[in-house]
Amino acid sequence: MLKRLFECSLDNRFLVLVFAGLIIATGVYSMTILPIDAVPDVTPNQVQILTNAPGLGPIEVEQFITFPVETAMSGLPGIERIRSVSRFGLSAVTIYFDEDLDIYFCRRLVMERLPRAREAIPAGLGNPEMGPISTGLGEIYQFEVRGDGYSLMELRTILEWDIAFKLRSVPGVIEVNTYGGELQTYEVQLDASKLIAYDIPIARVYEALERNNANAGGAYIEHAQEQYLIRGEGLIQTLQDIENIVVATRHDGTPIYIGNLGRVTYAPMVRQGAVTRDGRGEAVTGIVMLLIGENGRAVVNRVKEKLVQIQKALPEGVIIDPYYDRTDLVRKTIDTVATNLTEGAILVIAVLLLLLGDLRGGLIVATAIPLSMLVAFTGMVSARISGNLMSLGAIDFGLIVDGSVVMIENIVRHIAERRDTARQTARLSAGEIRAIIQESGREVLRPIFFAVGIIIIVYLPILTLQGIEGKMFRPMALTVIFALVASLVLAFTLTPVLASLVLRKGVKEEETWVIRRVKRFYRPLLARTMRHPAITGGIAAALFAGSLGVASMMGAEFIPKLDEGAIAIQAWRLPSVSLEESVRNTTQIERVLKSFPEVTSVISRTGRPEIATDPMGVEISDIYVLLKPDSEWETAETKEGLIEVYDAALKQAIPGTKFSYSQPIELRVQELIAGVRSDIAIAIFGEDMDRLKAIGDQVVQVVSKVPGAADTKAEQVAGLPYLRVIIDREAIARYGINASQILDTVRAIGGRIVGQVVKGNRRFSIQVRFRPEDRENFSRIRDIRVSDPQGRLIPITQLADVRIETGLAQVSRENIHRRLVVETNVRGRDLASFVAAAQRAVEQQIDLPDGYWIEWGGQFEQLQRASLRLAIVMPLALFLIFVLLYTTFNSVRPALLIYLNIPLAATGGILALALRGMPFSISAGVGFIALFGVAVLNGVVLMAYVLDLRKKGLSAEEAAIGGAMIRVRPVLMTALVASLGFVPMAVSTSAGAEVQRPLATVVIGGLLTSTALTLLVLPTLYVWEERLRERWAGFVGERKKKLS
Template sequence: MINALIRFSVENRLIVLLLVAIMSAGGAYSLINLPIDAVPDVTNVQVQVLTAAPSLAPLEMERQVTFPVEVAMSGLPDIEEIRSVSKFGLSAVTVVFDESVDTYFARQLVLERLAQAREQIPESIGSPEMGPISTGLGEIYQYELKSPDGSYDAKALRTVQDWNVRRQLLGVPGATEINSFGGYEKQYQVRLDPAKLQSFGLTMRDVFEAVSRNNANVGGAYIQKGAEQYLLRGLGLVENPEDIGNIVVKTGPEGVPVYVKNVGEIVEGSTVRQGAVTADGKGEIVAGIVLMLKGANSRTVVEAVKERVEQVKKSLPAGVELSPFYDRTALIDRAIATVEKNLVEGAILVIVVLMLLLGNWRGALLVATIIPLSMLFAAILMRAFNVSGNLMSLGALDFGLIVDGAVVMVENTIRRRAEAQHEAETLGHHENPQRTILESCIEVARPVVFAVAIIAIVYLPILSLRGIEGKMFVPMALTVVFALLGSLLLSLTYVPAMMTLVLRGKVSEKESFLIRWAKRAYIPAFDFVGRYRAQALALAVGLVAISGAIFPYLGSEFIPRLDEGDLAVQVQRLPSVSLEESVRNTTEVEKVLMEFPEVKTVISKTGRAEVATDPMSVDFSDLYVALKPHDEWTTTEDKTELVEKMSEALERRVPGAIVSFSQPIELRVAELISGVRSDVAIKLYGDDLKVLKEKADEIVRSVQAVQGAEDVKAEATSGLPQLQIKPDRAAIARYGLNVEDVNDMVESVVAGKEAGQVYEGEQRFNLVVRLDEASGQNVDAIRNLLLTAPNGSRVPLAQVADIQLVEDAAQITREDTRRRIGVELNVRGRDIGSFVEEAQAKIAREVQLPPGYYLKWGGTFENLQRASQRLLIVVPIALFLIFVLLYTTFNSIKQALLIYTGIPFAIVGGIVALALRGMPFSISAGVGFIALFGVAVLNGVVMVSFINHLREEGKTVLDAVREGAETRLRPVLMTALVASLGFIPMALATSAGAEVQRPLATVVIGGLITSTLLTLLILPTLYGWVEKDREGEFTEDEI
């Protein structure tokens, strides 16, 4: 079949070229429309269930909301994890599904169970709703609204954001939610005076029911008049504060009405805030966050948002301005620029090497055309399989591997044509170029297919990865396999067809000066190793042993940290802090950071937004620190050093705040995937919140002493001050009151009860009934609130309830239906693997856990463990498959094992290269080792198959080994050079995203150096040793 395909291509080259042109057009279209992002979206398949109950404490949220939701979700199929957090006014339950589950199907499953959960949740508390269909990479665009002339205050700006800007941006394709943050959400309030209520003999419930009854429109169908019909409408909605004030609550004995305005005032207030946004140390702003739909093209969505923003600006009221402060395309452009630079430089190096080694510029240019054509072919399959173009999927392409098949084809054809021309001149007849090209291509077709098969098998372990590592590296493996498949098809069709055009004239096989120089150095070295064979083999085994001894000292980490260019700073305070104090404290932090000349702007989010996808409380702030371009830095040139200087300045000038540093995307993705915001999380599980807190503090003290531990802190689970009002059932019974009367009073002090809405055109605002400001100013005022008994007497709240100021839970975190507390920390200055190993031993010695309590380690360390365990299983399986392939090809266990010696020698170079560059072992480096195995085996196959071929022609083992080693020097060097040079730009890159690519490239380059030396020096020597007594026994077909 392969031979027939090559023959068809040579005989029908115009058809082949036409098909290649069509493929190129399709590839160009796919490339233009390929989803582009900086990094792969590694967020797991999850659905958030959010329930807002603005007045409930964390314990009530857990008991009445979180627990029923968790129970309802527990029986769903394919669930991996359920975790939740209950805070003041919010319950957030995250249901994580297996990766095989479609996101929309998962949401459908959750939606069905929500109906069951709602039946268990009191109607007055709130209704659980699903969060937006977004991911850790969803926050793609953020902006602020401001009023430079001061004509709009924070409440007016928030109204413009909610009812003008947000509604227009929601229409952008790919935008799933526009989250408003900061400012004051407008609300109409009826603020009742308790004294006036009592003077009129009214209760708060009377006013609430009166307002509710007097704020509605109704329809009465229609009446018919002659040939026409008239709709009936009853218009009873209130339209302004005057309408509300004129609602009659009751009529007195003499027929005198008591209006709402007689017992309180009607004002334009604001809802109870749970968050605020500040900027650059200058105070509060109103912000908007654009969340992208999961799976959408971030570059396309951002561009569409920008276009819509320009339209929105035209519709803004005079005195209001909109300006962006975060735009994902900046990071995307930087990352893609890194990929483009590395790919272009790698392609140029490969082309130059091909020209130098092939000795034929036409053949070299033909091979070079495989690079863009393979990319276009890969783009078609990437779009078909929904693989986005990003730092990982495109950044790991090695053009040296991609052109390897074409190099074999062209190199063999040049050699065969030169021999055929020489023979024709000697015998005096004409050579048939087309026939020679056809025969030369068929001769090496099987080795070319075999090479691709080996590389594809080598990438099988990567395709088996799951979780965050799978989402990062599987797209890379798929892209490489797609490009290799394209290269194979092109090598079997396009290359033979083109060679009949570009190599049909006189062809001479010239040795380039590089090959001549290499031979002059190689042959004496080969002879030296042959003379001292035992010593050379002992040295080789010693190098393997030394590298094995070095490996444990490399350390380990999951994936090198991608430099996003900006910083994310987290500030944590005491749980008892108020929102106003948090805002003041955050403003001070901003001022300190703005003093660094490297900082462009600082935007802080304290607490949570209206759509609480990030459920922070008011004691917690996230700061987005946008940095200037690196060439404008003056304090330091190193980002780690800059972070240390910032940390020192904040510790000195803003005492009392616990500060930690991360990066925007990294922080959000880590939280969504594992529920923590740090490199390493120590999760302690148990039932008693007090015991959990005590043991977490012990762990903090223990782990702080471990070298490399930074930003160590335990989750703030306690210390939230509460004024608890517990009805005295005996007392309320004496006065003829109910618990509901007391609870109504408690609920109405600040938050109020919603009695309807006020419509202003298309805008609508809640209308609540609450007590006036004086009633809830302090504890004494609340103690003295008066309840009206059925007999008309007035009873102070303190007489019918026990009122105490206590500290209770600030938040309750649960995983898999158990309470847990987390100790979070970042690791700087050492690898995560060795840090965790030391920390685990220290905690085991110093912290004793009660029965029923246990620890789990999470964060990136958990990802590293999971990926390592999977690779330990699938890598040996892939190596075994390669061995089977080698055995079926050579029909010899000895020769299969002989070729296999290339793998440990390749590992030697990879380990030494990591050690020399001071890089720990990571999954990126592991992927580099996997890719390296394929090239190492290929070089051995090239050498052994040619030596076998020479022996089949009748040469002795020693003669075959020597001639084979000398003849295959150029192909082996060419394969190694083009493969390694394609990675050199990646290994040396310092721009955005290079951190993830450098270990992979370093391993491949280092490993190729040692495996090539093995193939050229040790492998032939070993071959002569093991085959010296098996003269002439080969009967296999030519490889």
């Protein structure tokens, strides 16, 4: 089959060139529509169910909303786990599905069960709805709306109805979440003393408003052969309309208006979130959320175009000021990848020209680079893979051209030898050139196919990764496989065709100066190692054993952290803190951070936004510190140094507030994956919250003492002050009062929505509350009175026990079990060794009561899961490599000899990581996979020729030396182009280089040792093994003679 493909290509050169043109056209088109992002979207397959429950505390939210939702969703097909958070006024339930399920199918399943959940929730407490179909990386564009002379309420109204409303129509935008500002309402602020004076129960106010805000239709009537529609219009339009609503009538017929019971004004809805910026106070911001699966870069460009149109129609003085654009990070990381790939391609071409010695041959090989990449782009579009740091960052042009290198090197060598031996001064005819290409090509077809096939096989284990690690690394493996398959086909088709067209005038006979010098040094060195095979093998074994020792002391992490060019700080305060105090606190934090010269802007988000996809309490703030390029930093040279200085300054200026440090995207992804915002999540499960808190405090004390622990803290589940109104059943029965009357009064403290005011497309809620003087004073609340059937006004303290207590601030659950999470970051130490030490410390120092248990999660869980799967699949891949080697040579001995290249290559990779102080990571593991493929390829190229020489009658030593001398050039070329292709990644300090650096380091270090050992150890061990076999055969022969 390979031979037929090869010869068919030479026989149909025009068709091959046409096929190449189609590849170029399709690839260029695919490149223009390829989604581009900074990193793969690793958001779990999840559906979020959000329920606003105004006025309910965490325990009520858990009992009446969260539990019914969890129960309704349990048993759905494909569910992996259910997590929930119950806070004041909010239930957030997140359902994690199997990654193989389509997200729209998952949402349909949830939608079918939502009616069951709604039926189980008591009327009026909340209406569960699905969150937007976005991802953890969906917040692609953020902006502030500001204007001199405009209040927070006015700016919020402009954002909601003039900006966000229009942005939601942009293709690819699923939602525009509003954060900060004040949501305008038409508020009836009741005076408790006037209610008493007029003897008006508050329920009557609710009823009056609800009955005086409606339209009605009377169908139509016919008059004079025309049809007249009948409309009754009674919708509230103004504040005066509300004031003039009659609540009751006195005995003398005088009406009592709502305006007599208090004042009607514009006022903000009770809020649980705010935004501040750059130390200048509160701000109004919008967050554009990307529809899952859309092209982020294209959507951001559409959003920018739409905002230009919207800006023109805004009121005078109001401006849209963007402060976060995800495409900035995308551009930086893609620039890093493009620069590394370009520099790598230049180095690869330079090596080809330097070692091959023929410009035309080098350029033929170089054509495989763009064509293979174009095929890879087409494959990525078909597989719905975005172009990002991971999918494009692992491509090495050295690997891509390996097949073409071996093919063209053999062709060039054969043409040079034929011309040198036949007629030095004459030009070879086209027929002779074609015959030489056929002969030399057939010689390397099998080695190229099996060698590149082996490289493809070593990437297959990555395709088995699941979960977050699978979403991160599978696209990378697929992209490399697309490119390698393309390069293999091109090596058998386009490369020989171009050679037949371009090399018709022949090639230079002499080798390059570099190759001559290498061979002059290599031949005596090889002869010397062959004379001492035991020493040679012993040195190789010792190096490998030493590297294993180094590996055993090497730490491990999931992947290196991508530098996002910003710092995310999370500020934690006491749960009892008010929103206003948190706003003052964050404003002070921003002023401290803005005093540092490298800080360009600071944005703080406190509490939760309008759509509570991030259910934080008002005691927690996410503070985003935007930085200048690192070349302009003055405070410190590294981000770790900046964090250390910032932390010291903040703790000195703002004592009592706890801080933890991360990065914006990293923070969000960690929360979606593990439910926390730190590297490590230690989940403690049990039912009693007081006991969970006590265990959590113990874990914090133990873990914080482990070297490497940073920002260790437990969830703040308690400490929220309550004013409880506990109804006295006997008292209300004695007075003939219903509990609903008292509860109506309690609702009026926080506000009750009784309708809407419709102004064109705009909607504003009508809410009823006690005036601030009555609701913000404990004594006034205790003095609120309720009317009994005889009209007597009874103080609420005679009908209920009004007390102040401290209770729960939050209830977190996972798979129906309550949990408390201790979280910590890891600094100055690798992840795996830290977790191992922390686990030992917790097990030794903490005794868990019956019914309580601990689970470790976060990045460590992903590393553990990926390592376990690779530990199972990698041996299978290595076995397949051996099968392919055996198939190539139809013999176990050469297959085993080439197999030795794998541990010899691993030696260099391990030592290179150790020398650069890098822990093992999944990125480094991918580097080892690529390294093993190239190492085996070089062994196949060398051994295939040695065995061919043996078949021609040469002795083992002559074949080994002759084969090594002939194959030293292709071996060096494949190794050098593969390693030099990774050099830009290994030394780059640009955005995103952190993830690529371990991979490149492993390949470069491994190929340094692997190439040397391939050229020295492999021929030596082959000759040694042949000698031993001959001696054994002689010994057996002599024994047979004696026995006969």
